[in-house]
Amino acid sequence: MPTVLLLDVSLSMCQPVFEDIGIIAKSKPLEENGDVILRKNLSVMGCNQILDHFSQYCKLEFTALIIFSSLYEVVVRFTRDFDSVKGALSTLEDYDKTNIQVGLLGVTQHILEEWGNGTPCQIVLISDGNLGTQQGSLSKSLASLQHGHGPSELPLPFPFPAKLNIVCIASPDDEALKVSQPIYQKMLEIGGEGSLYIPERNFTVKSVSSMFEKLIAENFMPYNGTIHCGNLSASIMLSPPPQQYHRHHDFETVRESVKEEIHICGFLNVADVSSPPAFSRHLVLSMVNKGLLISESLKFLLVLYYFFELYLYLGVFIFVVTCITKSFSDDLATFAKDSCSDDEGVIDEARIPSLCVLLHGGLKKGNMVALCQVGNNWFGIFYSWADSKKKSNLMLSIFEPGYDVIPWLGKLSNLGPVEALSVNPYGQSNTTSPFPLKVPDKKSYAQNCVVWVRHGGLQSDVQKILRHARKLPDKHASFYKELNRVRKAALMYGFPELLNGLANLLERECYNLPSSTHPEAAIQLQHASEALRLWDKKDPRHNIAHYKSSYE
Template sequence: MPTVVLMDVSLSMTRPVSQDGGEELQRKNLAVHGLNMLFEHMASNYRLEFTALMAFSSLWELLVPFTRDYNALQEAISSLEDYDKTCIESALNGVNNVVQQEWGNGCPCQVVLVTDGSLGIGKGSLRHSLQTLKQREEDKKFPLPFPFPTKMFILCVANAEELQATDAMENLEELLRLSGGDGQIFTVDGPLCMKSVQAMFGLLIDHAYSPFHAVLYCGNLSSDVQVFPRPEPVLVDEEVEPIPRTVRADLEIVGFIEIADISSPPVISRHLVLPIAVNKDVDEMGTGATDELEEEPSASQVAGKSPNFCVLLHGSLKVEGMVALVQLGPEWFGMLYSQADSKKKSNLMMSLFEPGPDPLPWLGKITHLGPVSEAAENPYGEDDSKSPFPVQPPAKRSYAQNVTVWIKASGLQTDVQKILRNARKLPDKMQTFYKELNRLRKAALAFGFWELLKGVAELLERECTLLPDSAHPDAAFQLSHAARQLKLASSTDSQYAAFEHNIVPMRTDFSS
């Protein structure tokens, strides 16, 4: 998950802050110190994430494009210049341009906005931007929400009392709400000083940039691993009172399965899994998805050159063409697999399935799977010529009658025209006519589309009047009968509007 750091370099950031030792610092100096602390943490724990640095006042400037070189970010943050007034809307437009150009709309991104809480003055200020949200033209809309998934963190080099004395806090909360609400506002706790700013950035690190350490188990083997990016809690919408589910720190491999059998499963997110003991310098790589990472770590690169189960697992999955099913929590599973970025680069990846006992219907319940050795006969055959998947459901479903769905007007028009074509060929197409008529009738009743029944009834009455002299006498009787039955159904009469009721042909003396 790439990060964009937005640094406020307006004149209000140059306001002095008195320290206990008599040294006078600017708010900008405190913010730079906090960002250096963040970059040092990311260099140690999030080396594989991309980060960009932007500065803004009334205009914005991309100081460092997305990179993994945290030395370049620290050098750029230490040589900031001072500019004019604050314009947060302009900075957000800049974020939108930079992220879309580099990652597109599908990649989630974190935005860290560092400011002193000053909203700016006059036109272009945050206050003015939020007041004019509904009076804007289409080409001048406010940049939030971004077209890509976003988490916004606003760090104010000011305490809450200072922000609440004006309407700054209220406007910043509205800004966070417009971004999607998936973020947080951090303020300085207590007097403004170096120590309190460090504590504020520490809260951000704990909340958004704390590494996820876990232990990967497979029978008697285990390995300490680190997961990038940190798995987010998941809410199951079907639950009455959903409780966020989190990936537990003990990841247990419950079995292995061939890649062909698991196919391309729907997943919530993808994460990189690395042995914690691996310690190698990460070279600057080109841009790409967050999951495109460094070369496969080998046993010789592990600290102490000791055997590592994670490296063994990665190599085995890569050679055998299999994936490992891993349990993430109660009735929650995922899979571990080798992903090759190129001929020389491959990574051990983990994909999270939807919570539940059977996230992949063609595998059935994962808890019902077992080793091939315990089966009465090899389900793959002697020469791997067959597969036990997809698992057939116990109850055989009938698909003889398709469900009628009208998404577009053309679909409804086609069904009505089919009835009219058969109506003009009565009595030869008697069976087909009533079959299509009943199918349309049931769909209209299911949707509460009473007007459709009346409309088709009028069309059938019109067809009756347009019958040629050479038409069979039975055609007129059947059309009048069908039109009358549709009108009775549209009147919601309990007898004729019943869903199970079918319109049957009218008995006449003309039938042979």
């Protein structure tokens, strides 16, 4: 997920780092190659540590660099070019005083512009733990935020899913930190997720570095897992790493994490899953399984050992060597390559077969998705996806946790193999489909319900009856259908006056009939209007039926 490095560039970041902050006057500033180490040097070092981690393990992450003092500036917009961020870090200047509010507002603005409000982001705020003159106003606005009244200058909680980590480049004994720590704490509380990082005991280059290591280990570890398709499996990395699910549902609070083992349950047609809503989407990157390589190499050695013993016994050791080189030359080459090339770094990963590529190809060609289980009661789908540049990829969309999350697929736990059913719902040639599952109750827009609360509803319903009445006897089926629909509604709404009115109306229609009309029309109108008047005599749920006359 996108990461913002929010760096304090106020003047206080130019303080030299003292070996022992307790007795400042007596202690010597730390030096490196004759230069005094400043706090800002350590913050840049930390940022570089994070960036190095990204360029090694999370090449697809986006990072932005925003600096703030009393103003903020987006130095590097979100990019995957980590070197450009590093370059920018090396040329930073010093500005005036710290204003965290301004910094956070800048972050919020930039993230909303770039990613909108649906993308989870990480914010690393690096400061010297000194709030300076801002202290008072910050605690005030925090207090008003916490009690939920009054607008606040602080954009907390963020209008997007975010994790705010605050890193203090300060000695744990720093006096200023003692004041600011509770304020930071409150910010984190309101912000939701995230932690406060302070160097351990003493304040040295090493302790700051290990603090950043801790930050990386807790927040920026890539997801490495295994995808299983029955007995086939492959190591994968998901980018961006899947987040923990923590939301309130009706009657329960759901907390789920994606497991390291993702199991494919079976397959579905793309058209059948019908663009299901996803909690998150991830690129599935196939990885070389280092563990497997090692175990295979070990196996190979064992085999070698076995043959060695065997043939030593037979006394044809030299023959064996030729044998190995002859018939096993290929295997040897591969194995040797696999086991040795790691050191050389020339391994051609693209030539090692991977289940992911097979899965991608199969799903793409077959126009299918693979339903998979990613956690307890948590499911997703693998599918082939091509971006605008036609670069095709294997993707994983993770649903919301639960069995009942895609209504048109039904309960996911009820999805079983076709072969266990007596009738194949897909038909012989895969032309039919059991999906989407039909809903038992038709919705109002699909069942021609009666709504008279809105203007014109009653009018148009009665007009429809009249229209059919004038086409009697031909339209008698529609006539009675509409008549009964209105009659039932009138009874439901406790509106019998309408029935009498309607009876009068039909009587008049009967009276107005031109002489050329079939006598049947008059008979039906007469019958209908009489039946309408008897609304309270008969069972009201009983429909008015077409009158069988001798003129038919």
